[in-house]
Structure formats: structure tokens, C-alpha cells
Amino acid sequence: MTQSPATSAPRTLAEKVWDDHVVVPGRVDENGETGPDLIYIDLHLVHEVTSPQAFDGLRVAGRKLRRPDLTIATEDHNVPTTDIFSPIADQVSALQVETLRRNCAEFGVRLYPMGDDEQGIVHVVGPQLGLTQPGMTVVCGDSHTSTHGAFGAIAMGIGTSEVEHVMATQTLSLRPFKTMAINVDGELPPGVTAKDLILAIIAEIGTGGGQGHVLEYRGPAIEKLSMEARMTICNMSIEAGARAGMIAPDQITYDFLKGRPHAPQGDDWDAAVQYWDSLQTDPGAVYDREVHIDASALTPFVTWGTNPGQGLPLGADVPNPADILDETQALAAERALEYMDLTPGTPLREVEVNTVFVGSCTNGRIEDLRAVADVLKDRKVADGVRMLVVPGSMKVRAQAEAEGLGEIFTGAGAEWRMAGCSMCLGMNPDQLSPGDRCASTSNRNFEGRQGKGGRTHLVSPAVAAATAVRGRLAAPADLD
Numbered sequence: 001m002t003q004s005p006a007t008s009a010p011r012t013l014a015e016k017v018w019d020d021h022v023v024v025p026g027r028v029d030e031n032g033e034t035g036p037d038l039i040y041i042d043l044h045l046v047h048e049v050t051s052p053q054a055f056d057g058l059r060v061a062g063r064k065l066r067r068p069d070l071t072i073a074t075e076d077h078n079v080p081t082t083d084i085f086s087p088i089a090d091q092v093s094a095l096q097v098e099t100l101r102r103n104c105a106e107f108g109v110r111l112y113p114m115g116d117d118e119q120g121i122v123h124v125v126g127p128q129l130g131l132t133q134p135g136m137t138v139v140c141g142d143s144h145t146s147t148h149g150a151f152g153a154i155a156m157g158i159g160t161s162e163v164e165h166v167m168a169t170q171t172l173s174l175r176p177f178k179t180m181a182i183n184v185d186g187e188l189p190p191g192v193t194a195k196d197l198i199l200a201i202i203a204e205i206g207t208g209g210g211q212g213h214v215l216e217y218r219g220p221a222i223e224k225l226s227m228e229a230r231m232t233i234c235n236m237s238i239e240a241g242a243r244a245g246m247i248a249p250d251q252i253t254y255d256f257l258k259g260r261p262h263a264p265q266g267d268d269w270d271a272a273v274q275y276w277d278s279l280q281t282d283p284g285a286v287y288d289r290e291v292h293i294d295a296s297a298l299t300p301f302v303t304w305g306t307n308p309g310q311g312l313p314l315g316a317d318v319p320n321p322a323d324i325l326d327e328t329q330a331l332a333a334e335r336a337l338e339y340m341d342l343t344p345g346t347p348l349r350e351v352e353v354n355t356v357f358v359g360s361c362t363n364g365r366i367e368d369l370r371a372v373a374d375v376l377k378d379r380k381v382a383d384g385v386r387m388l389v390v391p392g393s394m395k396v397r398a399q400a401e402a403e404g405l406g407e408i409f410t411g412a413g414a415e416w417r418m419a420g421c422s423m424c425l426g427m428n429p430d431q432l433s434p435g436d437r438c439a440s441t442s443n444r445n446f447e448g449r450q451g452k453g454g455r456t457h458l459v460s461p462a463v464a465a466a467t468a469v470r471g472r473l474a475a476p477a478d479l480d
Ligand SMILES: CC(C)[C@H](C(=O)O)[C@@H](O)C(=O)O
Pocket: 049, 050, 077, 141, 142, 143, 144, 157, 425
């Protein structure tokens, strides 16, 4: 953790974290081109889907895992959320989970298996244990690793060959990312949440808008957000095409972290906070690109299409592709509406759903469940609507139970499940059937993502809950 000399040029949060992790700087070749830096990795998260080949690679090369102490694994994608205490029925899922268990035992990786108190979605488990900390580099063979950037870490998804590289060396060879500031001015109005904000940001900059960049979300609206809300935002950075998303650590970050099992303690804590405080972007630091969003102008946001950028305020109508000037986007909208079976001009509030999914690494944390319970209390899920509430981790489930939320969910007629990725992508039995329409708190609305022929509208937890009660896309204010 080297401190930069006081005379150095102003740097952004991302640049500071990067600089502090360079093991070998990129070499300049004869044409003056700089090669990739060799970057140290502080935390490597592992799940059952993207790790088998990487472990195989180590085995074939006869190598050990370099830092088992910086590696942690959990079972999430294939976990059946109805019964996690029995063996998995599905053969493919069972094999993936068994393989992870064997690999973790052989290479000495700590694993949180199904049935363990700490088990859950990898991006919920890391922060919950205090493993994810400001100023770290965090990787995982999973695109939503960007979630951990909410702590002021550079956190990114990597491919399977990179997973193997990190396992063998605890480093990665990377070119520095470009930087982009997403300045969120003003204040979010009551009833408008982090999920609405990030959906609006992606609609604004596009699903390719962040390409090659690390996004830094900043400004008064971001500074007010809880860690859960910040994680929701950073989680979806990848849906804007970005390499990572970050938020500078502050007192809210420290209050969340303090006392967690892996957080520094005593003098180490004080020293860590002193270092973390130095990570804020310096005044005068220059980003490659800056975007401004006015939080106070936002309302609840929902997607109508088949990518996360195809979203609109809930009060809007289904768009008419003929009104979209950009030809490619107009064509994409046309195809999306066909798949989604939506007619231009229909008010989004009229769109009927038969399924509601609350969960995922975007919105499966305790605050999300509290928001859902606030709406469901003394209300019922509409006839003909199936609602699944799936906690992001078993710790979140236990907390929700302790607060009486589980009873509210089941009392309203929702299914209250065990922890896992579940219907976010349906690698377990929680899937949509063809023609089902789902309001989902997850992060991807791609064709067939939640089950073949299923249709997904991305929404906030509050909108999901109100939609479950009304049977049509709705915000809690529509229920009064
Ligand atoms: C299975 C995994 C590789 C994938 C990802 O990388 O994101 C999954 O988590 C997802 O959300 O689609």
C-alpha cells in the first residue's frame, strides 16, 4: 500500500487503486506502445459454474493454488432453493456442485456449501463476511463481480483462463481501463430507489456506453445511499458494458464493514481507514468521460425490452419503434417488442404479469427484502400471480426471519425460499415457462434468460412487490 508523493498529479479513485496493485508495469516496446501491467489480486471469489476448467488446468500443469487464503468459494447458480439440505436431483447441476467440492478439498479452498449458514450468491457472501474491502482488487469468473466496486474496490469479472492465471499466480496481466464519472446530482425523490437510478443510467448511456471504462458513481445522490443500494448500482455496471463500477469509500462504507468477520480490527482498523480515506478522487483529477444525471427528475423505472438499456419510467407507454431515430435501435426495439409481445402505445402500468421474482445479486439483500415486506404487509399477491422471494444468502434469510419478514412473504401468498441465484437465470428448477411474463429484481432481461420463451421486466424490489399485489406493473404509490 504505497502512498503517492504529495506532488504527483491528481488521480481518480480507480487510478489510485490500480497504481497500488502494479507488480510489474507494462513494458514500452520499440513502437512506443505500452504493454499490460501485471496487477496483484487481493481477493478471488469462486463459484461452481466457471471454475472446473481452471482447476483442471492447474492439475494438468501440476501447480498448486498460490494463495488459498485469498480464495473463497460458494455454491450459488445451481442450488435448488426449495430444499438445500438434500442432494441435487438434476444431474448436470449435481455434477457441477460435486466438482466444486472436490476441487476445493484438493486445492485447499474455503467453501460455503449448500446448507451452510454462510452459503449464498458469491456477490452477497463476499461483502457480508467483510472480505470485500475498499482499495482491493477483486476478481471472479462472473460478470457481476462489479458489485464489489461499491466498497471502492476494483472488482471485475474474468474469463476461465484468467481464473486459472489468478489461481496459479494471484496476478493478472491487464491494460489500465479508461475512467468515466457518472455524476448523480440532486436527491432521489421518495419512492425512487437505486435500481431505478441504475436502470435510468443504462437507458441513458446505452448497453455499450461504458465499454472499456471503469465507471465511478459520485455526487450527492450517491453519497446518501446505503451500501446495499450502492451494491445494486455497481452490480449493473456490466450491463452498461463497463469493465467495473466503483464508489469511493466513506463513513457509510466503514459502518457497514466494521465488526464483520474478515474486517481489520483494533489498530489495523484505524490504519486501514486512514488508507481508505486517501482513495477519494483528488480534486482536479481528469476522467476520460463524464456524464451527469439529475436524480431529482427520476421516477420508478422498468424495462420493456430484451436488454437492460431498453427501459422507461413506469408512467410511460410502450415505445413505438417508428419514433426511434437511430435505425439499429429502432430495429432492436421492433424485435424486442415482438418477443415481449407488447403493443406500442400501451401504458406500461397496464402490462399484466403472472410471475414476480425478488432476489439475485442485484436485489437479494436485507434492505431489498425489507422494501418488499413494507409493501406486502397486510396485502395479498394477486390471484394468478406466482411470487418467489429468494434471499441472496442464508445470512440474509436468517436476518429476514428474525425481523419477521418471512412470515409477511408467506402470509401474502409468496414463496419464501433458500439462498441462491434461482430465477435470475434459471440454472436450477426456478424457471419461467414459455409465455410467462415476470417482473424481476434481477439484472438481465435477455430472451429466455429466466426460462425458454419467458419475458422479463427488470424492476426495483418496491415495484416488484406492488406489481405482485396489482397483477400489473405498478409502484407502491399505485396501491393507495
Ligand atoms: C454463470 C456466470 C458465468 C454468469 C455471469 O458471468 O454473469 C451468470 O452469473 C450470469 O449472471 O449470467
